[in-house]
Each structure stands twice: as C-alpha cells, then as structure tokens.
Amino acid sequence: MKKDSPKRSVAARVTLVEVGLRDGFQMEKKPVPTALKIELVSALVDAGLRRIQAASFVHPQKVPQMADAEELFRRLPKISGVRYSALVLNPQGLARALAAGVKELEISVSASDAHSRRNAGMGAEKALGKGLAMIREAKSARVVVRGGIQCAFGCASEGRIAQERILAMAEAFLAEGVDLLALCDTAGMAGPVQVRRMLDRVMPAAGSIPLAVHLHDTRGLGLVNAAAALDSGVTHFDTAAGGMGGCPFVAGAAGNIATEDTAVLMAKMGVETGIDIAKVAGVTERLEAFFGKRFPARNRKELICQPICKP
Amino acid sequence: MKKDSPKRSVAARVTLVEVGLRDGFQMEKKPVPTALKIELVSALVDAGLRRIQAASFVHPQKVPQMADAEELFRRLPKISGVRYSALVLNPQGLARALAAGVKELEISVSASDAHSRRNAGMGAEKALGKGLAMIREAKSARVVVRGGIQCAFGCASEGRIAQERILAMAEAFLAEGVDLLALCDTAGMAGPVQVRRMLDRVMPAAGSIPLAVHLHDTRGLGLVNAAAALDSGVTHFDTAAGGMGGCPFVAGAAGNIATEDTAVLMAKMGVETGIDIAKVAGVTERLEAFFGKRFPARNRKELICQPICKP
Secondary structure (H helix, E strand, O other): OOOOOOOOOOOOEOEEEEOHHHHHHHHOOOOOOHHHHHHHHHHHHHOOOOEEEEEEEOOOOOOHHHOOHHHHHHHOOOOOOOEEEEEEOOHHHHHHHHHOOOOEEEEEEEOOHHHHHHHHOOOHHHHHHHHHHHHHHHHHOOOEEEEEEEOOOOEOOOEOOOHHHHHHHHHHHHHOOOOEEEEEOOOOOOOHHHHHHHHHHHHHHHOOOOEEEEOEOOOOOHHHHHHHHHHOOOOEEEEEHHHOOOEOOEOOOOOEOEHHHHHHHHHHOOOEOOOOHHHHHHHHHHHHHHHOOOOOOOOOHHHHHOOOOOO | OOOOOOOOOOOOEOEEEEOHHHHHHHHOOOOOOHHHHHHHHHHHHHOOOOEEEEEEEOOOOOOHHHOOHHHHHHHOOOOOOOEEEEEEOOHHHHHHHHHOOOOEEEEEEEOOHHHHHHHHOOOHHHHHHHHHHHHHHHHHOOOEEEEEEEOOOOEOOOEOOOHHHHHHHHHHHHHOOOOEEEEEOOOOOOOHHHHHHHHHHHHHHHOOOOEEEEOEOOOOOHHHHHHHHHHOOOOEEEEEHHHOOOEOOEOOOOOEOEHHHHHHHHHHOOOEOOOOHHHHHHHHHHHHHHHOOOOOOOOOHHHHHOOOOOO
16 A cells, blocks of 8 residues: 555455453443453453453553553463553553553544643643653554544544644654554544545555544444444454443443444445454343443344344 | 436435334333323424324234324324324225325335235235235325335345345335335344445436435444435435334344434534434433333433533
8 A cells, every 4th residue: 555545445354453441441330350351351352352452551540440450461361363452641651561561552642632631631732742752662662552542533622623633643653653543533523424534634644554443432423433434444443342431421321332233334344353243242241240231232142143123 | 306317416404204103112011192192292393303203003902002093193283394194004004094184104015025924914025016005095095105115124034135126116116106215124134335235226216206214223233324325315314212112022122213313423424404402312311201211322411411521
C-alpha cells in the first residue's frame, strides 16, 4: 500500500481486539480476582481472540480493578500467536508496564482539551507532547506501540473536535513510528458519515500502518460505525465480550461494541474474524453470572443455538 | 423518478413509521388498555411521529393484545397530517378492518414457505395469491395499501430466501398497485451487504413507489441495515419506541429497531425525521414503567439530557 493511496479496500479478514478485561472491568465495582481474569483470557483465546488488551497501568486507587496489572501480566498464558497489550496514560504507568515486561502498549491521548484536563490533569496539547515522549521511550524499549486518540469523534463537553486536530495528532503519532493507530470514539458520539470522512483523511497519512477503531455503542451506532470503518479499510476493531463497558453517569448505558455482535456483523459482510461466536457468548454468560447482571450483547447463546424466532 | 432508474439517491428526509403498538405490544403479556394506547399515540404524535401502525386485525384469541382493534380505530385522535394503519394477514382481518373504516392497511405475506405454513396455515405461493386478492379488494375500497413481504431477508427455518423470489413477490404487489412496498426482516437475519443487493434489484422495479424496511435488531444489526437501506434510497423505516418487540423464544431478545435510536442514526447521517428524540425517550420510560421492564433502546432520557459520558 502506497503512502498516498487514496482509499484502502475492504479487508478480507479483520482483527477483533478484546478490550473487555480493561475497558469493561474498569466500569465494574465487584473486584475480579486475577485467577478469574486468567481463566477468562484462556476462554477468549479458545474462542478465537488473538489480541487481548488485558489491563491498564493506572493508579490502583483510581481504578482498583486494574491494581493487579503486574501480577496479571506475569501469569497470562503464553500461547503462540496470542498477543497481550496494556493501556498506559502517563509516564508512571509506562514505567510500570515496561518494568513488568509488557511487550505491546497502547499509549493514548485525548483530542479534547476538556476531557484531557479532567482525565490527565493537563490540556490536550501538553498531553500530546507527553504522549509522544512516552511513545519514543516505549519504542526505544522495543515495545510494539499502538497510538490511541481519545475523543476522536467528539467529546460530550466540547462537542465536535476539528478533523484537522485529529489528523495532526495522527501525523504526530505516525512520525514517532507507532505500529498501529487507533481512533477512539470514547463518548460514543460518532456517526457513519463522520467515520468515513475522518478515515478518508487519516488513511492516506497512515500509509501501510494499520488503523484500529475503538467504538462505543452509547447511542446505538457502534456497529453502524464499525461497518463504515470496515468499508473505509480499517482492519482492527476493539470489542468487549458481552458489550461490557458503559458510562458511569448513565445507568444501563451501553459500552464497547460487543465481540460476538461485531463478529456476526463481519460474518454478514463476508469478512473473516476467526471468532467462534457461540464460545464468546459463553464467556459473556459467565461474566453475567459473576457480575449478576445482563450485558447488552444481542447474540446470546440461545439465539445462536436455537435460531427459530418471531413466527 | 423513472421506472428503470438504476439507483435512488439518499433521501433528505425519511419517515419513521411507529409500529410499537402493533409489533411491540403483541409480544407483551400484560394487557394494554385502549385508553392507554390512545394516550401513547397522542404522546408519539407530540414527539413528531406522523405514521403509526396502531393494531393488527388478527384473531383475538391468537393475539389478545389486539382484540380492541375496532374500538381503538374508533377512538384514535384525528390530527391533521397523522395517518394510522393496521396490519391484516387474512381475508377475515381485511373484512374487519374495512368494516372499521381503516383508511390505510398493510397486507403482508411471507416469502418463506415454512414460515407461511406456520403463521398463515398455507404455503407461500398460495398465501401470495390470497394476499394479491386482498390487495385488490382493499384498493377497490379506496384504502391506501402497503404490501409487506415477510422474511424477505431470510427465515430461521429455511435460511436464505432466493432474491428472485422476493423480486417476483415485489413485482406482483406492484402490479396490483400497492402504494408502498415493505421488505420485512421478520427474523432479524439481514446484513448490510444483503440489504444493498436486494434493494439494487427491487428499487428499479418499484419505480416511483416508495420502499419501506421493517427491521429487527435480533442480532444487533438493525441500525446497520437501516443505514444500508437509507444509502439505497429507502424512505420509510418501521420503528418501535424503546425497541419493543423481540422474540418469544429468546428471553430478552431485541425487537424492532428503536424509534429514538433510528432518529439519532438519521440525524447523524444528516437526514431529517421530524422526531423529538427526548420525547420518544419519554414514551419509552412510560412503557417501561407500565410493563415493569427495560426495553433495549440506547438513547435514554438521561443520556440525551446529560451527555457527559465516560471520562
């Protein structure tokens, strides 16, 4: 693929990156024991997942669910072809992740000034500078780096973020040599037209570097946006078993796009994922039993096994 | 629009047809009093809905929730610009609807032989013949007729239905002069590629007759399919407040695409609906309070009013 190719074609095969253990669990009050996390990872690998974001290295008091990140990475099963990543948001987290020997990191910066101030304690411009320095450090430690742009499709406080700002951030990440670039719809605000337009700008800049989208189903458009991203040549999709995640301010709000539903979408679009949908639905059932609640994924085990519906 | 125009452009404005009182309520055990139905219709009209499928004329023992169809149509508020329709599936239902003075009818036939035998007690071919006779009778009574094709995107028992069969049914309906043609994803089996391919075939046959899609979110692809249908020139979308509906065989299965979520999708795609999303979300809250359960719509009142999400 040439650097200035105008548009990528739809991939024949895409990668679903399971982020439930990180983006899903961080929303849950009930502590998940490390041993259960490891069991779930094994079940997800058995279901065909090959990329798993297992934790974030953040302050354990801020996100107690991630306090076992070091121990978890020590104990994760080593399986050929399976790669684990962690999210880091600041230099302290990066230092911990590197010390823990994590081989693949997402270094993520918000495009929204308001969101960045609230989450990272500094404006977006300053956070970008710090993020780029972190990427340099991680790359020099020979870690695979994914650069993430939070609020790439808007922010609940700021509304729409200028496309130029996202493109500039993407170019800065690419100049540092990120191995993958992720556009994150942190607040679930994207629409399919916006996704297509954004990717029409970012794709040519990315050249041969693969693009990921991290989509939330907050307003019900998660899979619509995933289909639009696929049509624009995106190859990596963050998903969470059951559609875990959500929003702390809205009871019952939808979270990440569900792994099983995204796999169904891809299958219906003729795109391979390598995912066993029924097995993912089994993981979701187990998570629901553990947390004592229902997650929003549509493709339940009973639907897959007994498709006779709506006479 | 010429009869053989190859592709329609995306509409600047589309019509959401509220079908919750029919397709949603028929799934619910708790009887809805006629007076409440009328209040809900008024609230939906206040929220901007102008096309409401209020009931089906079916056997009251089979679907007790629809037993008040005659009374309901007598008492529905007469409001300029608002049109009510009813679904009929057999000659007895048609006779009742005509006697009740219903001005707009959906006459619906299944494309699936297995589904037709189970639901209509006869094979698809025979059901089509009866349906066409019903259309003739309704047209001669000067009723506005929408021809509906059930299982147009597949059947849980039969799997994929040949595109040629759907096209032949559509042409038969169009030859009888239907005023609108509806392709129904009765079992929620459609995918966006399939929707586009089907509409590429049916659209040219339909000429200037508008097309509707009736989509279920059973497998989470409802809005993906709605976006694909919009892109193919569809102008009418059946939706239910809250995403009521579902499947009697799958606990908690998703139903029709939600009115509020579809309105958000259209807004994000730059398409007018005339719908006040917060008001529809208010209707959903009222329905949830009445039925004592949560419906699957994503765009809750609290999300619309307090959009700060996921810091």
